[in-house]
Amino acid sequence: MNYLDANFIAALHFNIAGHTDLAETFVRKAPLPFVVSGLGELECRRAFIRRAGHSQSENWLRFQERLDGGAWLRLDVEWAKAEDRAAALMEKLRVKVNCGTLDILHVALAQMAGCTWFLSFDTNSNARVLAASARLKVYPELSPSEKGRVVH
Amino acid sequence: MKAIEVKAREFHRRTAWALETARKGTPIVIISKGHPPLTLRAGTPEDRQRSVVDWDSHFAWLHAQPVSAVNPVDEARASEDR
Numbered sequence: 082m083n084y085l086d087a088n089f090i091a092a093l094h095f096n097i098a099g100h101t102d103l104a105e106t107f108v109r110k111a112p113l114p115f116v117v118s119g120l121g122e123l124e125c126r127r128a129f130i131r132r133a134g135h136s137q138s139e140n141w142l143r144f145q146e147r148l149d150g151g152a153w154l155r156l157d158v159e160w161a162k163a164e165d166r167a168a169a170l171m172e173k174l175r176v177k178v179n180c181g182t183l184d185i186l187h188v189a190l191a192q193m194a195g196c197t198w199f200l201s202f203d204t205n206s207n208a209r210v211l212a213a214s215a216r217l218k219v220y221p222e223l224s225p226s227e228k229g230r231v232v233h
Numbered sequence: 234m235k236a237i238e239v240k241a242r243e244f245h246r247r248t249a250w251a252l253e254t255a256r257k258g259t260p261i262v263i264i265s266k267g268h269p270p271l272t273l274r275a276g277t278p279e280d281r282q283r284s285v286v287d288w289d290s291h292f293a294w295l296h297a298q299p300v301s302a303v304n305p306v307d308e309a310r311a312s313e314d315r
Contacts, residue, residue: 082238082262082270088306093291095305096298105292112269114236114262128309132301143291151274152286154236154260195238195264202304205311 083107083115084191084217085153086201086208087124090117094140095132100202103221107200117148118190119158120183156194163189174214177232184208188215236272241265 092100093108108115129141147153166189167182180188184206191199192215199212199219207230213219214232223231237259244251244263251261251273260274 082236086306088304088310091304091306094295096295096300097304098300098302100304101295105288105295108286109288114270114272116236124306124309128305131309131312132305143294147286151260157235194236195262203307203310205307 082113082154082194082196083111083198083200084187084194084196085115085117085121086187086199086203087121087128088202089200090121090125090144091128092202094129094144103202104200107220111198113197115153116156116191116194116196117153118156118187118194120186120190122148122155124183156190158190159193162193166190166193170211170215174211174232178207178211178214178230180207180211184211188212188217191217236260236262238262238264238270 088100089104091097092104095101125144126136126141129138129144130136132138133140148155163186167185170185170189170192184203187201187208188199188211191212197218199209199217201209201212201219202221203209204224204227209219209223210227210230213223213227237254239247239251239261241263244261251263255261255273256275258275260272263271263273265271
């Protein structure tokens with residue numbers, strides 16, 4: 082399955098230079114189901130409202146339509162399990178991969194959902210590096226600098 | 234809608250549970266090595282058809298929107314000064 086980070090979802094609902102085209106290429110070819118975690122949905126809610134100025138933008142309604150219609154799978158967050166999985170990631174990798182708490186949670190949730198792919202454009206955090214270190218495939222491909230930070 | 238992922242071996246062991254769970258609305262994704270995943274979900278093929286995204290129509294709409302230089306999620310994340 083494909084785990085959608087919030088900024089990948091945004092790239093599929095706003096026309097973003099350098100992001101939307103890459104996201105389109107992936108979703109048109111992807112054979113596996115897409116998973117949206119409660120955490121990703123919440124982040125999107127905040128970002129979409131900030132950008133649109135209200136909570137009922139067409140961008141948001143289109144996103145909700147995919148979830149409510151079942152085209153994308155909504156992953157309810159089981160917080161106790163997510164906490165345990167995130168703690169295990171911190172224990173194993175965080176000393177080497179400097180990452181924020183929410184980014185660690187996204188990677189933990191992707192693992193819990195049994196995802197193969199972690200879809201994210203966030204190159205400002207180390208989430209993509211952490212995902213690769215946790216043996217998830219990352220799209221778009223890691224940059225050489227990110228590859229150099231992956232823990233094997 | 235959440236989904237539950239099970240290995241093929243587990244699905245065979247717990248078929249009744251999987252059918253009941255899918256009937257109640259939680260899709261079961263059956264994973265087996267070397268094969269594409271199978272999803273067991275309630276509804277007819279027509280229901281499924283309705284849930285498939287029409288990407289042509291969606292991207293026609295999306296590409297007609299104004300281009301933004303910044304991803305709104307990256308912007309929101311950067312604004313969090315905690």
